[in-house]
Amino acid sequence: MSRLDDIPSSPGKFKIDKSSYFNRLRFQSSPTKFAFVSFLLLCLISLLFLRSPSSVNPSLSDPSRRSLRTFTYGGPAWEKRIRASARTRTSSNGMTVLVTGAAGFVGTHVSSALKRRGDGVIGLDNFNDYYDPSLKRARQALLERSGVFIVEGDINDVELLRKLFKIVSFTHVMHLAAQAGVRYAMENPSSYVHSNIAGLVNLLEVCKAANPQPAIVWASSSSVYGLNTKVPFSEKDRTDQPASLYAATKKAGEEIAHTYNHIYGLSLTGLRFFTVYGPWGRPDMAYFFFTKDILKGKSISIFESANHGTVARDFTYIDDIVKGCLGALDTAEKSTGSGGKKRGPAQLRVFNLGNTSPVPVSDLVSILERQLKVKAKKNLIKMPRNGDVPFTHANISLAQRQLGYKPTTDLQTGLKKFVRWYLSYYAGEKKAAAR
Ligand SMILES: O=C(O)[C@H]1O[C@H](OP(=O)(O)OP(=O)(O)OC[C@H]2O[C@@H](n3ccc(=O)[nH]c3=O)[C@H](O)[C@@H]2O)[C@H](O)[C@@H](O)[C@@H]1O
Numbered sequence: 001m002s003r004l005d006d007i008p009s010s011p012g013k014f015k016i017d018k019s020s021y022f023n024r025l026r027f028q029s030s031p032t033k034f035a036f037v038s039f040l041l042l043c044l045i046s047l048l049f050l051r052s053p054s055s056v057n058p059s060l061s062d063p064s065r066r067s068l069r070t071f072t073y074g075g076p077a078w079e080k081r082i083r084a085s086a087r088t089r090t091s092s093n094g095m096t097v098l099v100t101g102a103a104g105f106v107g108t109h110v111s112s113a114l115k116r117r118g119d120g121v122i123g124l125d126n127f128n129d130y131y132d133p134s135l136k137r138a139r140q141a142l143l144e145r146s147g148v149f150i151v152e153g154d155i156n157d158v159e160l161l162r163k164l165f166k167i168v169s170f171t172h173v174m175h176l177a178a179q180a181g182v183r184y185a186m187e188n189p190s191s192y193v194h195s196n197i198a199g200l201v202n203l204l205e206v207c208k209a210a211n212p213q214p215a216i217v218w219a220s221s222s223s224v225y226g227l228n229t230k231v232p233f234s235e236k237d238r239t240d241q242p243a244s245l246y247a248a249t250k251k252a253g254e255e256i257a258h259t260y261n262h263i264y265g266l267s268l269t270g271l272r273f274f275t276v277y278g279p280w281g282r283p284d285m286a287y288f289f290f291t292k293d294i295l296k297g298k299s300i301s302i303f304e305s306a307n308h309g310t311v312a313r314d315f316t317y318i319d320d321i322v323k324g325c326l327g328a329l330d331t332a333e334k335s336t337g338s339g340g341k342k343r344g345p346a347q348l349r350v351f352n353l354g355n356t357s358p359v360p361v362s363d364l365v366s367i368l369e370r371q372l373k374v375k376a377k378k379n380l381i382k383m384p385r386n387g388d389v390p391f392t393h394a395n396i397s398l399a400q401r402q403l404g405y406k407p408t409t410d411l412q413t414g415l416k417k418f419v420r421w422y423l424s425y426y427a428g429e430k431k432a433a434a435r
Pocket residue numbers: 180181182220221222223224273274275276284285286287301302303311312313361388389390
């Protein structure tokens with residue numbers, strides 16, 4: 001797959017070297033100097049007056065705000081692309097969906113599935129560099145070929161969101177933009193607050209004020225079950241013992257959803273995803289970097305719980321998750337508010353989307369070894385205190401009943417598809433780099 005664009009997504013990476021330009025300017029007389037300085041001052045003042053919210057670039061040095069880099073948007077050509085992408089196929093009775101995090105793993109798959117069946121889709125993504133942005137660019141290229149346009153911007157950018165809602169009357173929002181990853185929360189806690197809390201509130205503020213209000217389906221996480229020991233995890237179980245800040249921000253999201261549903265009549269459905277994996281996945285996840293390290297001959301760390309107990313996950317294949325997301329969108333009732341005012345009670349739901357069959361991480365590694373035909377250099381270590389939980393196991397009966405959700409891919413089959421994609425994607429990357 002060819003890369004569309006090599007522009008780094010984080011601010012501060014592109015530094016324009018101005019020194020040589022300024023060194024070239026030589027002023028002999030002070031009147032010239034005075035005229036030049038006055039001119040510069042004038043330019044500065046005009047810039048301050050002219051700057052629009054879409055071109056503000058706050059605190060480039062703060063990593064939690066890295067996603068607030070400068071985005072340029074607007075103009076007739078940009079709006080035309082949005083309208084074309086939002087168009088539903090005439091034969092379908094489709095919805096018009098804003099997919100946030102569309103260049104992300106789940107976002108790409110969901111956007112593509114919606115477009116395939118005739119719905120109108122607009123993506124939104126800030127292309128941050130939490131993991132290799134070139135993978136996000138490749139996903140963007142894939143979506144572009146199927147007619148999905150991704151707007152580059154951040155969910156915290158209220159002007160941008162309002163503008164999008166002005167151009168398109170979204171019937172649904174599939175909110176998948178988030179700061180993901182359990183362990184990274186110890187490194188960069190504020191990025192979780194920025195995206196998963198402030199970003200969510202900003203999005204809900206715009207949705208509540210929209211007319212008509214869209215129905216919202218959004219990504220929560222299995223991590224909200226935290227230290228819960230009752231298995232399998234059911235939506236009725238307690239979720240007040242998060243083990244990581246990531247989990248705490250997702251749990252906070254569920255409470256925030258309750259508030260917006262209660263006050264403004266927004267229809268809200270939270271989906272608790274259980275360790276989603278598959279082609280075009282996230283390089284920060286264990287199955288992905290284990291594959292990379294095994295192939296490189298590097299050792300991998302496999303976590304063990306107390307007394308050499310196994311650590312297990314209810315790994316869920318991406319295609320099953322996509323079906324769950326579409327089921328949630330299809331069964332979402334309309335929001336009841338308008339003009340920011342609630343007109344009646346609205347739907348509020350939470351569902352587990354898991355696979356219902358937890359697999360020890362050591363078994364995941366054995367499957368990868370077989371499929372890659374390479375023996376892993378395994379390092380068994382006690383699970384560090386990093387926010388991880390020893391196991392996850394979903395009870396999916398509620399999603400089965402209400403969304404028609406029925407996972408069909410076991411870990412062996414799903415990993416086979418992932419490995420096939422991984423080998424061909426990175427072989428293509430290597431070839432492109434050699435050219
Ligand atoms: O289900 C979820 O809600 C979450 O699933 C994943 O989180 P996690 O299950 O921790 O996925 P990985 O980071 O891929 O870890 C998978 C398993 O491998 C283990 N692991 C991870 C890293 C490592 O070096 N060694 C190792 O044994 C972890 O303890 C875990 O049991 C995602 O990263 C989260 O964004 C998501 O919300």
